[in-house]
Amino acid sequence: MSLGEYAVCVITKMIIHEDSMVEKLSLSASRKEHVAAVLEHEKMIYVGRVKRVDFYKYAVCVVMKMRIHEDCEVGDLMLDATREERVAAVFEQEKAFCVGRVKSINLGLYAVSILSKLGIHEDCVVEILSLYARKEVAAVLEQYQTLCVERVKNMLLWDYAVCVLIKLRICEDNIKENLYLVAYGEQFSRILEEGDSSIELGRIRRCGFYVTEEIRRKLRYILVDGEGKEVLEEGSDEEETAASYRETS
Structure with a gap:
């Protein structure tokens, strides 16, 4: 199901059978008035069971009015907004909003800031959290105190979205399978301003820790093996000493 521009408001009039499954719900609105009727709607909008949700531009704000069947786990949630004003309505309300159970969350550009409101x-354990942001978004992210990601298995941060690391609050018992930071040069500048071992990341599988040595120094983390047991970092002083001892024994 794909709705664009003023047609997005049709969603407030739809009657969806509770047993039906929507493969994909895609909404896109290039102007604020296109979603005005949705945001002014007093009640939450029931969309039933949905496998994939893709909201673009001003339609991103519709996510806070959406109610999904309580037994449904959304496979993919994709939110993308190229301008700051397109997510402004989300921050006009004080409370956070809940999207239920989601396997994969992908936030692009200014939609990355919605993470501070997203519950x-x-x-629920999120399999993948993927964030992408350009340079102008970095300043927006600085406005928020913390971004709670709770239980996330795999985290992919692209370009200037890597600066989100300094804002994360992570569940202590969560083990991340993979952490990818895909950025270059000045995109890492905000992280490099932090003190060594000052950014808390929790537990990470050693085989899935894709971070350069320069950035690792700024992070505080515990590496674990496939069974969740703590392990030494490759190249650490303790590991080199142990290897030297084995060679001379």
């Missing part, structure tokens, strides 16, 4: 079901 998921307390027993």
